[in-house]
Amino acid sequence: MTIDMRSDTVTRPTPAMRRAMAEAEVGDDVLDGDPTVRRLEARVAELLGKEAGLFFPSGTMGNQAAIWALATPGTEILLDAASHIVEREAGAASALRGVQIRPVVGTPVMRAAELERAMRASAASRLRASLVCLENTHNSAGGKITSLDETRALAELAHGRSIPVHLDGARLWNVAVATGLSLEDFAGDADTVMVSFTKGLGAPVGAALAGDASVIEAARDARERFGGAMRQSGVLAAAALHGIDAHWPGLAEDHRRAAELAATVDGAGGARVVRPDTNIVMIDLPDGIDAPAGARAAAARGVLVSVWTESRLRAVTHLDVDDAAVRRAAEVLVAVLEEAGPAEAARPARSAARRTAEALNRG
Numbered sequence: 001m002t003i004d005m006r007s008d009t010v011t012r013p014t015p016a017m018r019r020a021m022a023e024a025e026v027g028d029d030v031l032d033g034d035p036t037v038r039r040l041e042a043r044v045a046e047l048l049g050k051e052a053g054l055f056f057p058s059g060t061m062g063n064q065a066a067i068w069a070l071a072t073p074g075t076e077i078l079l080d081a082a083s084h085i086v087e088r089e090a091g092a093a094s095a096l097r098g099v100q101i102r103p104v105v106g107t108p109v110m111r112a113a114e115l116e117r118a119m120r121a122s123a124a125s126r127l128r129a130s131l132v133c134l135e136n137t138h139n140s141a142g143g144k145i146t147s148l149d150e151t152r153a154l155a156e157l158a159h160g161r162s163i164p165v166h167l168d169g170a171r172l173w174n175v176a177v178a179t180g181l182s183l184e185d186f187a188g189d190a191d192t193v194m195v196s197f198t199k200g201l202g203a204p205v206g207a208a209l210a211g212d213a214s215v216i217e218a219a220r221d222a223r224e225r226f227g228g229a230m231r232q233s234g235v236l237a238a239a240a241l242h243g244i245d246a247h248w249p250g251l252a253e254d255h256r257r258a259a260e261l262a263a264t265v266d267g268a269g270g271a272r273v274v275r276p277d278t279n280i281v282m283i284d285l286p287d288g289i290d291a292p293a294g295a296r297a298a299a300a301r302g303v304l305v306s307v308w309t310e311s312r313l314r315a316v317t318h319l320d321v322d323d324a325a326v327r328r329a330a331e332v333l334v335a336v337l338e339e340a341g342p343a344e345a346a347r348p349a350r351s352a353a354r355r356t357a358e359a360l361n362r363g
């Protein structure tokens, strides 16, 4: 059977999740409200320590509604150059809200010192800054966590200049599990926070935005404008609620498996693996192997990973890959890298089996 580790979005709703969806109490959420959607919105607002929550068909729309609500046309917004909003939302912030993006190159994720430098450049320009966006965990950097101290320093910089902060917390669930802190801790310094239900939580559709009631009302207008107001969306909210209850704690398993995969693959054929904070494993290939060829070779042996850049592969652990699948994926990746990698003499003599054993011992 194919092991699909291209993303944590590939999970299929479990039988229990499908049952929860089938049994959901619903109403017309545009006319007078859907009770299950209301329950989800209240739950998310409470978890994030905000006044109000709003259900969205996608995280992208949630991010864009936040930008709509908080940013001003003809201004700039500052955010990490490799963030989802910059790289993966089809230019929505400029196309829809008319803002210019000032991308901040992070190391690997935007830190306070880098934001401060960008803010100085922004202040020296004729363009006013109206929003700062953060991303935690940071997808492109390999599911990287921005610590609570760093998050606070970033938010303080923005708020010190009366600039609001939006947090793209699509995988904030992973941050809470990995750090042992609460969602509210990380959300506290942001004016709006988006969380996704379709990543580690395993729901088929949906995200939510939380913030002050007035900002969420503005985001509701944006959702209507973007065509994201839904009717009996309780069937979808039920999947999200089930995901929170049944799958959130299990993210710890995803993190353990990602660490195991990383430890096993690191060094194979000269590849370097970024030590994962959470569930995303970035594999940097040595000269001589290109990522598309590596991904094709792994796919031919039943393991799907994504091509992140020409020299970087991404493998993600999730609900539908258990210990056996992750071990098998590690074996395949090690074999592919060793066959394609530099000559035997150039790398440490550790067999794939030995690496797996070592990784397991490390727990």
Ligand SMILES: *Cc1c(COP(=O)(O)O)cnc(C)c1O
Binding pocket: 057, 058, 059, 060, 061, 063, 084, 085, 135, 137, 139, 168, 170, 171, 196, 198, 206, 207
């Ligand atoms: C997946 C993701 C989104 C967008 O969510 P969709 O529901 O796919 O639109 C936004 N930000 C980050 C960091 C993500 O990983």
